[in-house]
Amino acid sequence: MGEPLSIIVVEAERDRALSIVDALRGAGDYDIHVISEPTGLARKIQARSPDIVLIDLENPSRDMLEELALASGPMDRPVAMFVDRSDEGLSAAAIEAGVSAYVVDGMQPQRLKPVLDAAIARFRMFSRMRTELAETKRALEERKVIDRAKGMLIKVRGVSEEEAYALLRKTAMDQGKRVADVAQALVTAAGLLS
Structure with missing residues (x-):
C-alpha cells in the first residue's frame, strides 16, 4: 500500500481546525497538517508539497478567496474550499482561480470524503485536458x-x-x-x- 494522502488544512480557528482533522481521520488514513496563519501561505504549502489543500472559510471575500486559491497552487494540486456563505460570483471566481471543489454551507463531516474524492477527480480531469491542449x-x-x-x-x-x-x-x-x-x-x- 502507498503513502497516505497528504492534506494541508487551512483554517484559522482552532476548534474548526480540530473538527476538520477529526472528520478527516474518520474518513481515511491521511497525513494532515494544519496551517492556521495565512501569512506566507504559498511558501508554507510549497514547503510541504501536499497532495491536496483543503481551505475552510466562514465568509470569504473575493480578495481572500483569490489569495488563498492562488497561494495553494491550484495548478499543482487539487484544492477543496468549504465556505459557510458565499456572495454572488464568488463560486465562479473560485473555479476560475483553479479551485477544484467549492462547497457552500460549510464543512460537514459526512460530506468531506466525497467532496475530496470529487476534487481530486476534477483536478485530474482538468490536468489531462491541460496536457492534451x-x-x-x-x-x-x-x-x-x-x-x-x-x-x-x-x-x-x-x-x-x-x-x-x-x-x-x-x-x-x-x-x-x-x-x-x-x-x-x-x-x-x-x-x-x-
Missing part, C-alpha cells in the same frame, strides 16, 4: 513549421509537396532527429540567409 498546440505549431519548410523546399528545389516531406523525413531519420526539428532548423537557417 498543450500537446495539441505543440503539434499545431510543429505542423506549421513543417509546412513552411516544405514550402521552402518546393520553391527552391522545384519538388512536389510529397517529395519535400519525404526529403524532410529522410533527413530527420539520417540525423536521428524529429521531422519538426529538421524543419525548424531549415526555417531558422533560411531566415539567417535572407
Whole structure:
C-alpha cells in the first residue's frame, strides 16, 4: 500500500481546525497538517508539497478567496474550499482561480470524503485536458513549421509537396532527429540567409 494522502488544512480557528482533522481521520488514513496563519501561505504549502489543500472559510471575500486559491497552487494540486456563505460570483471566481471543489454551507463531516474524492477527480480531469491542449498546440505549431519548410523546399528545389516531406523525413531519420526539428532548423537557417 502507498503513502497516505497528504492534506494541508487551512483554517484559522482552532476548534474548526480540530473538527476538520477529526472528520478527516474518520474518513481515511491521511497525513494532515494544519496551517492556521495565512501569512506566507504559498511558501508554507510549497514547503510541504501536499497532495491536496483543503481551505475552510466562514465568509470569504473575493480578495481572500483569490489569495488563498492562488497561494495553494491550484495548478499543482487539487484544492477543496468549504465556505459557510458565499456572495454572488464568488463560486465562479473560485473555479476560475483553479479551485477544484467549492462547497457552500460549510464543512460537514459526512460530506468531506466525497467532496475530496470529487476534487481530486476534477483536478485530474482538468490536468489531462491541460496536457492534451498543450500537446495539441505543440503539434499545431510543429505542423506549421513543417509546412513552411516544405514550402521552402518546393520553391527552391522545384519538388512536389510529397517529395519535400519525404526529403524532410529522410533527413530527420539520417540525423536521428524529429521531422519538426529538421524543419525548424531549415526555417531558422533560411531566415539567417535572407
